[in-house]
Amino acid sequence: MQIEGSCPRTQRELIELEFIEHRTKILDIAAFLDRFDRSVEHNANDDFRIKAFREALKALNSYEFGRVERIQMLLSDVSSELRAERDGQSAYGAAKESEQ
């Protein structure tokens, strides 16, 4: 595992190549949150997914390497018990609080 110097592009090159793409992504996140605030009915401010999303945004603001892995863990079920039975086919994107 190598972190230091493992990306062959310089910081200046990365900005030239990727800044606009990621500027767009961060504006999309901001727009999603504004849309959430403008919603016709405020009935999901405590939804487990939006709560995890807000925690992930805090982690994004860190200056320390390892942001992706930390955000992945914030969005994960970290319990070790197997489910007694299948509750559906699809995952939700964040762990329900009862499962953490």
Add this chain to the structure above:
Amino acid sequence: MINYIDLHAHMVSRTTDDYHAMALTGCVAVTEPAFWAGYDRVAASAFADYFKHLTEFEPQRAAKYGIKHYTWLCLNPKEGEDRGLAREVLAIIPQFLDRPSVLGIGEIGLNRVTRNELATFIDHVELALEHNQLIHIHTPHLEDKYKGTKAIVETLASNSRIDPSRVMVDHVEEHTIRMVLEHGFWAGLTLYPMTKVSPGRAIDMLEIYGTERLCVASACDWGPSQPLAIPNCMFEMRRRGHSNQWIHEVVYNNPCRFLSQSPKFKFAPLEQPALVH
């Protein structure tokens, strides 16, 4: 353009035009793990039909575009909850294992990480060991990935008959890649929009962990996915500043190294990248 192998592609749900586009971009072989149909099948006979499709029709369709089609057989983790059906399907799999394009058992694993899913996974592993087959593993989606990957790795690590170099643990992400590689397994990075990894993140992990025992694949299926995900990723690799040799190791030589552990797989690593046509 560099030749590549897509180690995970559900071609039964793709059009013939996709084979054409893949051939034009340098694809020489695909391997197709057995998959969920979008609904739970109710009888083992439905799987027998599916295995026939995977081992007879699909190789012929691919061959028309110069692509070699291989496959893996199992009852997919999304159907692993039904233990009765799993036992019936496991009983018919051996009659297909000698077919020339079958490389092993897969994609087995966990979906919602239930007790029954784990029991079905273990049954498949035993079948693979009994018949000396390679193993291809699906790890769960989204919030279930960490817990499910951990359960899979711990289950395999506790079985002394498992040779980790004959096991591909697929769909690794930033929080699961280390545990998979540290246990000696092969790891797969899946270039699948939204629910798996982007080309940029896949390349990040290749840069951080090195290229040894790491492969990339599209996992294209009937969902929003890209049969040309590997050539797209190759473009991003070049844009990131990586050499043709580095790319060749990831998209061609590494799949060859893992898959050629099956005597049926007919491609071998090449020192230099072969140019398309």
